[in-house]
Amino acid sequence: MLFNREVYKNRNFSKKKFENSLVKLELFKLFNKKGEFSKQIMIIPFLFLIIVIALGIALGVGLYYGPGYDFRNVDASALSNRVEKCLNENSNLLLDANKFYETCKIKKEVLENSKFILKVCKGLSLEDCASSENYIISSGSGFENCFLTGAKENKGYLKCSGRDILIDGVKISIVAGSNQQIKRINT
Amino acid sequence: MMIIQKQGKKEFIKMHKKGEVNELVSIIAYFVMYSHISSYKNGAAVWEDFYAKEISKILNSAKPGDQLSLDVDMAGNIARENKVFNDKEMFNFDNEKNEVCVKLNTGKKSCYSYFNNVEVIGWRVDPGMPADILRINIGKEAVNNAVQ
Numbered sequence: 102m103l104f105n106r107e108v109y110k111n112r113n114f115s116k117k118k119f120e121n122s123l124v125k126l127e128l129f130k131l132f133n134k135k136g137e138f139s140k141q142i143m144i145i146p147f148l149f150l151i152i153v154i155a156l157g158i159a160l161g162v163g164l165y166y167g168p169g170y171d172f173r174n175v176d177a178s179a180l181s182n183r184v185e186k187c188l189n190e191n192s193n194l195l196l197d198a199n200k201f202y203e204t205c206k207i208k209k210e211v212l213e214n215s216k217f218i219l220k221v222c223k224g225l226s227l228e229d230c231a232s233s234e235n236y237i238i239s240s241g242s243g244f245e246n247c248f249l250t251g252a253k254e255n256k257g258y259l260k261c262s263g264r265d266i267l268i269d270g271v272k273i274s275i276v277a278g279s280n281q282q283i284k285r286i287n288t
Numbered sequence: 289m290m291i292i293q294k295q296g297k298k299e300f301i302k303m304h305k306k307g308e309v310n311e312l313v314s315i316i317a318y319f320v321m322y323s324h325i326s327s328y329k330n331g332a333a334v335w336e337d338f339y340a341k342e343i344s345k346i347l348n349s350a351k352p353g354d355q356l357s358l359d360v361d362m363a364g365n366i367a368r369e370n371k372v373f374n375d376k377e378m379f380n381f382d383n384e385k386n387e388v389c390v391k392l393n394t395g396k397k398s399c400y401s402y403f404n405n406v407e408v409i410g411w412r413v414d415p416g417m418p419a420d421i422l423r424i425n426i427g428k429e430a431v432n433n434a435v436q
Binding site: 144147148151154155158159162166167169170172175176179180183202206207208210211212214215217281283284285286287288 | 309310313314317320321324325327328331333334336337338340341344345348349385386389391394395396397398399400401402403404405406
């Protein structure tokens with residue numbers, strides 16, 4: 102635009118001078134990479150600003166509405182209660198646990214997919230049951246986390262419920278836990 | 289001459305594109321933030337969370353053949369304010385996944401799982417005076433576990 106035909110005619114540039122200036126301009130553009138870099142780097146403060154605003158809004162909403170309704174204790178307690186009741190009514194499951202889920206009407210897939218844990222042991226204390234490989238029923242992992250003293254204050258750890266019961270004179274330990282979180286799904 | 293004009297055009301297009309990228313990023317960020325904030329409109333996300341968990345609790349203690357009733361007046365009011373009028377859209381039960389979903393605002397819904405192996409065969413919201421009541425019918429036969 103700057104070097105249009107009119108300017109070229111009015112200022113009486115010679116053709117050679119004009120071509121030389123063109124070459125100089127091309128060379129300038131070729132080696133003047135600093136200018137290009139400064140233009141492109143301006144996207145970083147812009148993105149930084151967007152991220153800071155987004156985090157501020159998310160934090161504000163989170164602080165205003167609170168951390169949510171923690172239901173994991175209730176889940177864990179309901180599961181251990183269901184198992185206790187079921188074993189009391191069907192003590193034969195202690196000898197043959199193959200039909201445990203069917204008899205107790207517990208959906209195994211949900212326990213596996215929704216971060217529930219469940220372990221039932223015979224003749225062991227709750228803590229020993231959590232770390233033992235000698236169990237009647239086990240679903241999930243990380244049973245030891247239920248008995249970590251530091252984990253009680255940590256909201257990220259699962260919430261547990263443990264029960265010691267006596268069935269036909271045999272001590273049965275039930276360790277149940279839940280770390281299920283609400284799922285927000287786009288519709 | 290032509291070269292410079294072309295270069296100028298290219299520069300202009302480049303600048304224009306850069307401007308477009310900034311605009312695009314701004315628009316995306318705006319929509320993400322807007323959808324996040326609007327999901328909390330009238331406390332919808334908080335009450336979705338509450339009702340999904342409470343319903344999962346009563347389903348965990350349900351037996352085959354039960355008929356359950358739950359006061360969902362607050363949920364009904366919020367959903368109507370946010371233009372969600374359909375009962376089946378407001379509360380949804382997935383018997384395959386054993387999941388209850390609650391939707392009180394357009395856009396997102398909150399889902400929570402229950403471990404009890406029962407089948408929800410029907411549900412409706414009775415708009416009543418003084419409160420809306422969610423009625424859930426549990427099937428008489430428990431669902432069989434496919435995998436043991």
